[in-house]
Amino acid sequence: MEIIKIDKDYIANDKSVIALGNFDGxxxxxxxxxxTLVSKAKELNMKSSILIFKEHTKNFIYKEKQFLLTSNEEKYRIFEEIGIDIVYEIIFNEDIMTMTPEYFAEDFLFNNLKINSVIVGFDYTFGYKASGNIExxxxxxxxxxxxxxxxxxxxxEGDLLSSTYIRNLIKSGQVDKANKLLGHCYTIDGYVIHGKQLGNKMGYPTANIEPDVKYVIPMYGVYDSDIIIDGKVYKAATNIGKNPTIENEGLRVEAHILNFSESIYGKKVALRxxxxxxxxxxxxxxxxxxxQIAxxxxDVENR
Structure with a gap:
């Protein structure tokens, strides 16, 4: 899969079929x-493409980071698994935000990106202040x-599938149900940082994970989880919250990794x-x- 960083004036080399949307999760x-995108592209003997904003549009509009279900890195990994050929990554800025629906579609998509076929969801909106709709x-x-x-x-099962619905499931601790709707485990990517070492002294060392994007925060509590380190999967009992018995300040993501004793400070890990x-x-x-940790x-061992 090719990731191409573009701006509004980028001119594509070849025609393609494109999917439009945020695709969070x-x-x-x-x-x-x-x-449908991949199938249509094969039918037309063209490449399949996706247009992705480097950061959530609301980050620019409201000047505040939005809570996400997936990082772009995770999105791209899934896109590649599905068989997408091209990701057009663009920065959402004033030029993009103020495009009329007509300019966005006719000048940017059809002319510059040479789009031959478009795939969208039923509620897709586009253009300045989302003034463009399906009609x-x-x-x-x-x-x-x-x-x-x-x-x-x-x-x-009677539930309309949406990123908003899945976010609410995660916020209420229903990650097992959220995972079924995602088609994969809710994953927090981040780096292992130094903590207070109390768990290590008590025989239950934890990896303190600093998320690399602003993820949707699950309900505070303990989760059965897997952690991926250097491509290997380990079981982990993970506490997400403020650690009220000891600190009760600031969000902590702390994973006790079963049958693991290596130093992994500074490593990038994925917590499922x-x-x-x-x-x-x-x-x-x-x-x-x-x-209680024991x-x-x-419980995690017996999964």
Missing amino acids: VHLGHRELLK ILKELCEKNNIDLNIIKPVEI LIKFLRPEIKFDTVDELFK KDVK
């Missing part, structure tokens, strides 16, 4: 859209003889949350805390 609904896109595609494919909403085990508790003593570890 790359959930099962997104995957239906992307499968406007239909008119513009018909006018320019561009093929348009609109993917219908996807329901699973599998199941919520229990809420975060303020214990009366540190000894009570570590007795039970948590046993």
Whole structure:
């Protein structure tokens, strides 16, 4: 898969089929859209492409980082697995934000990127202040003889699949249900940093993980999880919260990795949350805390 960093004036070399959307989480609904993209590209003997903003559009509009389900790095890994050929990565700025729907579609997509076919979800909006909708896109595609494919909403067990719905599941601790809708485990990428070493002294060393993007914060508590280190997968009992028994300040992501004793400070790791085990508790003593940690570890071992 080729990742091409572009601006609004970039001119593509070849025609392609493109999928448009934010794709946060790359959930099962997104995957239906992307499968259609790959299939359409093969049918037309063209490359499949996706347009992705380097950062969430709201970061620029509201000057505040948005909570995400996936980093771009994770998105791109999934795109490559699905078989996407090209990711056009563009910075969302004033020039992009103020494009009219007509300019975005006709000048930028159809002319500059040489798009022959467009794949979007049923609720796709585009252009300045999201003033372009599906009906406007239909008119513009018909006018320019561009093929348009609109993917219908996807329901699973009566639930309409959306990134917002999945975010709410994660916030309420329902990561196992969220994972089913994502089609993969909710994953937090980050770097291992130094902590206070108390767990190490008590026989339960933890990897303190500093997330590399602003992820959706799961309900505080302990999670059965896997952690990927240098391509290898290890079981872990992970606490996400403020550690109220000891510190009760600032968010902590602390993974006790089973059957692992190597120093991994500074390493990039991927933490996959599998199941919520229990809420975060303020214990009366540190000894009570570590007795509970022993039970948590046993639950993870017995998975």
